[in-house]
Amino acid sequence: MCRGVKRTISWGLAFFLALSSSTLFPLVQTLGKGHLVGFVFAADGSTPVAGAVVVAKNVSTGALFQSTKTDGLGVFKVENLEAGIYALGVTSGQGNYNSQDLVGIKPDETAKITIALNTFERDAIEGAQAVAKEERERGESRVGRVVSYTQASKEALVLVERGLIQLGDRVRVKGKNVDFSQDVKLLKVQGVRVKMCLTGQQAFLPVLRPCATGDDVYVVCKRGVPPLFLAPLGLAAIVAGGASLVTLEEEEQVSPTKPSKIKS
């Protein structure tokens, strides 16, 4: 009987050792982990970018993961990611691209995303690099000041003194009487909607609170996550998939007796 037990234990041990050295073991190890697959396209959203690498950083642990190089169709794959929320960046032959969006990974699931690489204009690269550097070092980068505030339209005219402000950035307006943060959803230069405002330019920016002439404007780390690359060549926009945060914007009468409080 005792010999039988010993034999069983020996066989069990041998089986475990065999399993651990076999190719099956990685599968056992990956249980509970998620994967990320998707496409990397150029700015037009349809031309595949080959040879790019997607870098994913777990916002909780700081762990970095790299994808395989994208193939001719722009397909990449990152395997065995811990479940969590990830900040992304893309490294291509031309340079590095930071993403302002996040991706959620669940255990035993494969998240799919599509990324479009939007390269900055030549004169925006330097500004973007300056902002990224300060965001990494201090969590925020002072980019300009409020020139004036229009009560009627709730817009601040902001002069960009260094770096740049772009759509999707999170900005902080800090002055004697105000200190608030908000996402940049609209930028207008001389009445025309623009994607970014560069050094020396003035742009109208709708703001959540009244501010005053001279208030400082900072670009801050979005969702508390600093940019992945210090010298970005552009933005990696996640056009599908990802873990977007949606703010409902339309007015809707939800209940006939209680007025809705949806943010406008």
Next chain:
Amino acid sequence: MKKVLSLAALAVLAVLQTAIYWNAHLLYQADDKTVDPAEKERILERAARIDPWNDLVYLELGRASFEVGAESLGEPRARDAAFDKSVRNLLKSIELNPGSAEAHFELAQSLQYLSYLSLPVPASYFEEYKKAAALTGHNSQVHAEVGKVLLSRWESLRPEEREFTLDILRKTLAGKDPERLQEVLEVWYLHVRDYAVVDRILPEDAEMARAYARFLGEKSLSLEAREKALSRAEFLDFISAKNELDKAQRGYEYYQSDEAASRVSSCLRFLRSIVFFQNLVREALIDPQEYAQVRKKAYLLLTEGRIEQTRSLADPDSSLEIYLALEDQPLAVAEFEKFLSERGFLGSDETSSSRPKDLQILALELSLDFKQNKYRDITKAGEALERSTFVIPDAARPYYARILGLVGDSYMKLDYLYEAEKAYLEALSASNGRLEDLMRIERCYERLNSEQKLAEVRREIDALLTPPAADLGRRYVEKARPARFDFVCDGQPLILTLTFEVSRPESRPLLTILWNDRVVHEAYAGGGSLSFSVSPVPGRNSLVLETVNEPLTLLKLERKRSAA
């Protein structure tokens, strides 16, 4: 005792009213006056303590806590606590008002984040999204966001869930917002790729169908689905063109000329957008004869409207010329001639504004006569012109050439071949060797069996044709920026071979080829070349090349006669 009770009741009521007022005031303070989510939380917690039955306070509190969590993703402890608080408050809000679509939506978002972070979730985010969409009235943003979430889980959806998803996506796209369609299609591309799904959610709108077709082309997906979408878009444009034409006609009847002219222009814009993709997918949505009728009528209305307004035959946009080229019914031509005569442009009336008759009007008159088979009248006019001692000014030479061409054509119809030859040769001399006149002469010599002269004129024609191999000078063609070429042909069917270069070896650019404003070929072209057949008209033809998904460099265009 009664009095005391009444007073006590009043006091309770007053306290309640004050609590409700103060609660609403704090909610307003938090919502409209406060930006910092942490501060918002503090104010709303006070409001909740004062009146714990207001679901909106808990909704805002849930939102604020979620915002706090989302802003501190890098700090796990604070983040998890904030998300947990957000979920608890949103659940409380739903408990107080189960019909709130917003609360379900916000809860779904919070739960989704909790599930990413492997934190315990009290409910399924997926179910909450579904509830939000089901409870939403007209809020298309909720429909759109939930629709995308559901679409991203298409494979795992039950049949009834799929129907629900299609329903909300259909509502989402009913607004015909191309950006929203693009977002939905991106998700569809990643997770679904079933064309039947898009067919069921796409609204009946030409622009949306074109946006879908463009998406399919750009992503190098099914050519058949793309061409069907384009064919559908053209059909819808054709319906719009007919509607605009009806309105234009009514406008002219009620003397609203400007409005009517703008309607006709709009009708023509719709018609110009139709290049008959239906021919590529063997569909018959638009009857080509009806299309021709509508086009002809539009040009006639435009021409008549302008003549009425300006009292002149000036034809700045060539609508008169196009109408005459399109019109093939003698009765309709007679009607138009009557219209012109009644307004004094034609005829020998002394009071007419056409006096003194010039060559432009004579050319017009003879064109109308030719369309009405009045060949003898035309030859008589030709004889009178020959006897006259006109000095033809340079500016009038094109009209003179046209008149002589019509005279020659009329002689041909009457089988007076030598007279026709003479008129054609004069026309050729007046037009400085125009291809059309050379081809008329060629037809004349064919009937005269004049071998030697025929060979001679054919050599002259060949010299004017586009060479068999045209170097395209490495012209770079960007996506959706068509390249146009003029192609001079003798009317024989041709096979054209285009040679090009692409930026990547594995590239398969999707090329759309238009010949004389009709699509003749569309294909993913690998290997750097593409051949297609065309049926040219004698003279100038237009060739348009468009690449849908990636740029290319054009090298060469070769032509050879088709065996057919």
